[in-house]
Amino acid sequence: MATIKTYPAARRFLGTPTDYVVHLRRGEVAHQGVGQAFWFRPATAVLSEVPATDQELPVLFHAITADHQDVTVQVNVTYRFDDPVKVSQRLDFGIFPARQNAGGAQGAGAVGTGRQQVATIIGQLAQSRAVDHVATLTLTDALELGVGQVRAVLTDALRGDARLQSTGIAVLGVHVLAIRPEADVEKALQTPVRERVQAEADRATYERRALAVERERAISENELASRIELATRREQLVAQEGVNARREAEEAAAAALVEARAAAERRDIGAASKAQEVRLLGEAEAAKDAAAMAVYAGMDRGTLLALAVRDAAGALPKIDNLTITPDMLTGALAAFTQATTGGAR
Structure with missing residues (x-):
């Protein structure tokens, strides 16, 4: 906002870089521009101050669709004052001293109704064109296609409006922010979507559960297959251990049989050797005895008796006292004499 300083004979106007001032003196333009x-x-x-910046105008109104449904249309219009001088002549943007500042300066208060007039003009024009177009649409079309269609209709209508052009107002853009039905209708329209979304969520939940069950089943099958495989391998191990034990027993029995046969053969060989030894000893003894008998056969009685006594003496116990009877001495002497006589011959 511009500043006006008061002096005794005159006043001084200090403008801003965002406002376009138009100074009329006796109906003629004395000063105009930004930052004057x-x-x-x-x-x-007469001073008029027109905004030099882009202006935003929100517009909110109701419209009735072709199927008699009330909808709320929210629009935002961006505009600019292309010809501030013409705007100051057609609309009220006059300013007057409003308050005294420190140092004798006064702030220029905008008491004109130019902004309200622009809002009324653009708002009514936008509402009339939007209501006319929405009236040709059903509620479904208005909700699905209405935003783009209303934006196009309002853009063409506002940019081509003769009153705005003659006033020096240029519409830069139109944005349709929303077209919404009444709360209960909107809730009813949202119900199928909510149900569909809920159904999709339930289906996803069921699929997730089914997938979890399938994975659990696969895990159980894998565990069962692993247990079956382990049992099969254990069975094979037991069978193999039985075969190995049986083979070891057979090998041990075969080894024992070989050992027994070897021991029997050794015993047979030993018995045969012993029998041969006994036979040879018997034959030797028999030959000895036969030789002895052959020797004894040519001896006389006395010699045999002497030999018998000699042999018997070796087997007799210890004799401390020996008694010789006359009969025994007579026989021995007779035998000795006979032997001596025979030898002399």
Whole structure:
């Protein structure tokens, strides 16, 4: 907002870079532009301050669709004052001293109704064109296609409106933010979508559960297959251990049989050797005895008796006292004499 300083004979206007000032003196333009600074007399000057920046105008209104449904249309219009001088002549943007500042400066208060007039003009024009177009659409079409169609209709209508062009207002853009039905209708329309979304969520839940069950079943089958495989391998192991034990027993029995046969053969060989030894000893003894008998056969009785006594003496116990009877001495002497006699011959 511009600043007006008061002096005894005149006043000084200090503009801003965002407002376009138009200074009329006796109906003629004395100063105009952005960021102006000039002296003026309140008695002969008329000041108008038009915004030089882009302006945003939100518009909210109701419309009735072709199927008699009430919808709320929310629009935002961006506009600009292309010809501030023409705008100041057609609309009320006049400013007057409003308050005294420190140092003798006064703030220029915008008491004109230009902004409200622009809002009314653009709002009514946008509402009339949007209501006419929405009236040709059903509620479903308005909700699905209405945003783009209403934006196109309002853009063409506002940019081509003769009143706005003659006033010096240029519409830069139109944005349709929303077209919404009444709360209960919107809730009813949202119900199928909610049900469909809930059904999709339930289906996803069921699929997730089914997948979990399938995975659990696969895990159980894998565990069962593993257990069957382990049991099969255990059975094979037991069978193999039985075969190995049986083979070991057979091998041990065969080894024992070989050992027994070897022991029997050794015993047979030993018995045969012993029998041969005994036979040879017997034959030797028999030959000895036969030789002895052959020797004894040619001996006389006395010699045999002497030999018998000699042999018997070796087997007799210890004799401390020996008694010789006359009969025994007579026989022995007779035998000795006979032997001596025979030898002399």
